[in-house]
Amino acid sequence: MMPILNIGPLAIQLPGLLLIVGLYLGLWLAERYSMRYRIQPNALYNIVFIALIFGILGARLFYIFRSPEMFTGNLTSIVSLNYAMLDPFGGIITAAISCLIYGQRKKLPFWSTLDALTPILAVFAIALGTAHFSSGSAFGMATDLPWGIELWGTKRHPSQIYEIFAASLVLIALFPSWKYISRLRSGNYFLLFSASTSAYYLFLEAFRGDSYLLPGGFRLTQVISLVILIASLFGIKTIHSRYDEILSSTIEDTTV
Amino acid sequence: MISKKNGLSRIGYANREEKFLDIRLNTFYTCENMKQVFSKYGNLIILFTFLFGSGWIWISRNPDSVNDPVKITAPQKGFLAPDLSLPDTNGEIITLSELRGQIVILNIWASWCTPCRAEMPAMQRIFKEKESQGLIVLAVNATNQDDQVSAINFANEIGLTFPIVFDETGEISRKYQVRALPTSFFIDQAGVIQKVVIGGPMSEALLKIEIEKLLVKQKESKSP
Numbered sequence: 001m002m003p004i005l006n007i008g009p010l011a012i013q014l015p016g017l018l019l020i021v022g023l024y025l026g027l028w029l030a031e032r033y034s035m036r037y038r039i040q041p042n043a044l045y046n047i048v049f050i051a052l053i054f055g056i057l058g059a060r061l062f063y064i065f066r067s068p069e070m071f072t073g074n075l076t077s078i079v080s081l082n083y084a085m086l087d088p089f090g091g092i093i094t095a096a097i098s099c100l101i102y103g104q105r106k107k108l109p110f111w112s113t114l115d116a117l118t119p120i121l122a123v124f125a126i127a128l129g130t131a132h133f134s135s136g137s138a139f140g141m142a143t144d145l146p147w148g149i150e151l152w153g154t155k156r157h158p159s160q161i162y163e164i165f166a167a168s169l170v171l172i173a174l175f176p177s178w179k180y181i182s183r184l185r186s187g188n189y190f191l192l193f194s195a196s197t198s199a200y201y202l203f204l205e206a207f208r209g210d211s212y213l214l215p216g217g218f219r220l221t222q223v224i225s226l227v228i229l230i231a232s233l234f235g236i237k238t239i240h241s242r243y244d245e246i247l248s249s250t251i252e253d254t255t256v
Numbered sequence: 257m258i259s260k261k262n263g264l265s266r267i268g269y270a271n272r273e274e275k276f277l278d279i280r281l282n283t284f285y286t287c288e289n290m291k292q293v294f295s296k297y298g299n300l301i302i303l304f305t306f307l308f309g310s311g312w313i314w315i316s317r318n319p320d321s322v323n324d325p326v327k328i329t330a331p332q333k334g335f336l337a338p339d340l341s342l343p344d345t346n347g348e349i350i351t352l353s354e355l356r357g358q359i360v361i362l363n364i365w366a367s368w369c370t371p372c373r374a375e376m377p378a379m380q381r382i383f384k385e386k387e388s389q390g391l392i393v394l395a396v397n398a399t400n401q402d403d404q405v406s407a408i409n410f411a412n413e414i415g416l417t418f419p420i421v422f423d424e425t426g427e428i429s430r431k432y433q434v435r436a437l438p439t440s441f442f443i444d445q446a447g448v449i450q451k452v453v454i455g456g457p458m459s460e461a462l463l464k465i466e467i468e469k470l471l472v473k474q475k476e477s478k479s480p
Contacts, residue, residue: 002435003454006436011435013455066465067461067465067468071461074464077461080461082455083455084458085461085462152330153328206312210333217320218313219317219318223313229305229309233298236294237298240291240298
């Protein structure tokens with residue numbers, strides 16, 4: 001584990017750095033294939049930039065809105081550079097809404113844009129695993145298995161390595177589909193990514209030692225993952241039946 | 257020839273070559289295999305996934321509703337804070353485990369570190385405000401990379417009244433795996449770390465919010 005990278009007098013938060021590197025590599029990969037979805041690489045850069053800026057602003061605003069009374073008389077705290085004053089949930093919501101608004105204003109096709117963004121998300125998922133590994137968070141349950149790692153006072157499931165491995169598998173498995181694209185089924189790749197990612201989260205969360213538990217001991221992440229997985233499968237099924245409809249209408253048109 | 261009204265033209269192939277590529281280069285993910293599988297067995301796949309997923313959630317639930325770290329000491333959120341016994345400015349030994357039942361901000365700092373100095377006045381104000389509710393600020397000076405006189409001079413200069421202890425050997429910095437100064441640990445009344453803030457300076461609002469969370473938790477645990 002190496003949460004801080006010390007370079008001379010500088011102490012750099014390594015997990016944050018790894019996430020930024022992941023984002024950069026994801027963008028690099030996505031821009032190579034974005035034109036196949038008829039999405040300009042510039043649009044991808046703009047979306048990521050907007051998501052970052054509004055994500056950070058939203059995360060801070062949500063944090064403030066949760067306890068606004070703590071900021072009265074402490075207005076300088078609002079612009080504090082401390083990352084601990086960010087609400088991740090608020091950041092994700094704000095980033096998603098701002099990207100939706102941008103997409104609508106620029107008239108970007110919704111599903112094709114999500115397909116074009118999928119490489120970024122797939123590489124970012126690996127970066128998230130490495131960030132967890134670097135900070136020692138998202139750690140596993142205690143185990144006696146030979147591949148267990150010594151962490152936080154006991155031998156544990158290397159849950160972060162499982163995460164990196166699973167995310168890499170998803171990237172490798174989906175890669176060919178980014179090269180050869182059927183625009184007839186836009187949304188397919190994004191939904192395949194979300195289905196496979198939620199599937200491995202559903203499976204691997206069982207080995208985590210720090211899960212958020214619901215009443216009855218159920219793991220929140222697993223419940224959310226199952227909902228996303230089912231929704232993604234429904235989406236894939238719908239896309240394929242829509243494809244059939246388009247094909248049959250094409251046949252009718254050409255024969256008439 | 258494809259009519260302008262039909263589906264393909266709406267989707268918009270630029271030319272025949274592109275259409276050929278689209279059909280020819282489709283992989284498993286886009287090709288007929290997947291369409292056939294999903295149109296034939298789509299509902300079955302979804303039902304099976306739901307049943308298998310629900311079963312897995314049931315099998316992997318944690319019936320005790322308690323994560324194991326609360327029984328182990330480690331400098332990480334959710335774990336028991338590693339114990340320490342260090343001398344304060346009067347030479348009296350302060351032991352962290354003896355402060356159980358109180359909320360503790362354990363702040364590891366040095367007098368030469370600018371962000372450490374910057375956050376101290378806010379910590380002093382919070383300490384004065386919440387001391388009566390059971391808050392303790394324990395400032396652990398990383399004396400192995402600082403000197404005691406400078407630390408005491410700084411504390412006197414800004415009028416710190418919370419306890420300052422001296423880690424002469426650097427053992428506590430190692431135990432708490434400190435890699436940057438300041439590092440602060442918010443510890444609840446049961447001695448469990450609830451938040452770790454690496455770097456600084458922490459703003460007064462951040463301190464207040466985190467302490468308030470711990471105070472609410474303390475009240476809840478006391479109420480029947």
